[in-house]
Amino acid sequence: MDTWNPQQYAKFTREREQPFFDLLGLVQPGPLMRVIDLGCGTGTLTRVLHEHLKARETTGLDRSTRMLETARREVSAEGLRFELGEIEHVTPDPKFDVIFSNAALHWLPDHEALLGRLASALAPGGQLAFQVPAMHDTATHRVAEEIARDPTFQPAFVNWRSPLTTLAPEQYARVLYGLGFQQLHVRLVIYPHVLASRRDVVEWTRGTLLTAYEKQLPPDRFLEFLERYRDRLLLQLDAGEPFFFPFKRILVWGRRN
Numbered sequence: 001m002d003t004w005n006p007q008q009y010a011k012f013t014r015e016r017e018q019p020f021f022d023l024l025g026l027v028q029p030g031p032l033m034r035v036i037d038l039g040c041g042t043g044t045l046t047r048v049l050h051e052h053l054k055a056r057e058t059t060g061l062d063r064s065t066r067m068l069e070t071a072r073r074e075v076s077a078e079g080l081r082f083e084l085g086e087i088e089h090v091t092p093d094p095k096f097d098v099i100f101s102n103a104a105l106h107w108l109p110d111h112e113a114l115l116g117r118l119a120s121a122l123a124p125g126g127q128l129a130f131q132v133p134a135m136h137d138t139a140t141h142r143v144a145e146e147i148a149r150d151p152t153f154q155p156a157f158v159n160w161r162s163p164l165t166t167l168a169p170e171q172y173a174r175v176l177y178g179l180g181f182q183q184l185h186v187r188l189v190i191y192p193h194v195l196a197s198r199r200d201v202v203e204w205t206r207g208t209l210l211t212a213y214e215k216q217l218p219p220d221r222f223l224e225f226l227e228r229y230r231d232r233l234l235l236q237l238d239a240g241e242p243f244f245f246p247f248k249r250i251l252v253w254g255r256r257n
Contacts, residue, residue: 018191019249020045020102023131024052026185026253032056033097034123038087038130039104043071049100050080061085088114092121101130103249106166107212112175119179119256127255128181132166134188134248139236140205144213147228156216164209172252181254193245198237201245202230 033055040046040060050058060082062068071082087101088108099118108114118128135141141164148157167175173186195201206226214222237243 016103017045019131019189019251020048022189023100023102023129023251023253024049026251027053027098027100027127027129028255029053030097034094035059035098035100036061036090036096038090038099038101039107040071040082041067043068043075043082045102046071046082047075047077047080050077053098055079055098059083061087061090063087088117090118090121092117095123096121096126097123098127098129103131103133103208105130106132106164109165111165111167111172115172115175116179119176119181122256125255125257127253128176129253131249131251133164134166134250136164136166138248139233140201141209143229143233143236144205144209147225147232148213148216150228153217153221153225156221160216162212164212166250169250169252172250176252176254180256182257183255185251185253187251189249189251191247191249193247195243195245197241198234198239198243199230200243201237202226202233204245205229 029052033053035049035053035055035058037046037049037058037060040062041064043060046058046060049055056079058080060071060080061084062071062082063084063086065084068082068084075082087104090099099122105111105114115128122128141162145162147153148160169186169188173184176184176186195204210226210229213225217225
């Protein structure tokens with residue numbers, strides 16, 4: 001079931017876009033680049049990537065048919081196309097000059113192996129640039145995991161583990177160096193989002209994090225899960241308005257020899 005909702009995701013467009021532009025600023029343009037954007041979503045930022053790099057060819061890849069329907073309907077540029085596919089199945093032939101991913105790799109397990117596969121898909125001198133949230137230790141994520149372990153919901157999550165896993169920044173640097181990336185830039189950034197109220201945090205996570213939990217439950221059970229998540233999370237958040245929501249992200253760029 002495709003639980004990604006373009007309208008829900010777009011509720012915080014401005015806040016979600018800034019890490020993309022910070023990551024894009026690390027990528028070094030070159031002539032006639034072949035580029036792929038992994039987890040392209042609705043494609044709006046993929047077009048920005050394509051045009052900024054003046055790429056010969058850019059492919060936006062996503063596993064959500066709903067997101068790609070929006071991309072194909074609303075986004076177009078010469079040399080830009082969108083494909084349905086899984087990030088872990090990206091093939092190394094032909095190779096890419098830039099592999100870019102804005103908030104998508106954290107949905108996949110075993111990042112050491114994943115980065116090895118992506119590195120093998122780069123042309124000589126190719127660049128890998130990605131950013132992932134680093135929020136797994138915060139209340140937004142802990143509460144969801146706690147509710148999934150409640151007896152009420154636990155049967156739906158047997159043998160299930162949250163895919164939202166990331167390495168520490170220094171681990172990413174070490175892994176990429178071992179893969180031949182001698183030019184590296186890795187940093188942890190805290191983005192200070194100011195939301196109208198703490199209730200907006202639930203709307204934020206409903207557009208991203210909670211899509212993974214929604215897949216495990218029928219619609220009526222997910223609404224029950226969401227209600228319990230909202231009640232429990234709000235108790236742990238400051239009631240002040242506006243609400244300050246510090247969001248941690250890891251930005252990674254490297255050029256392979």
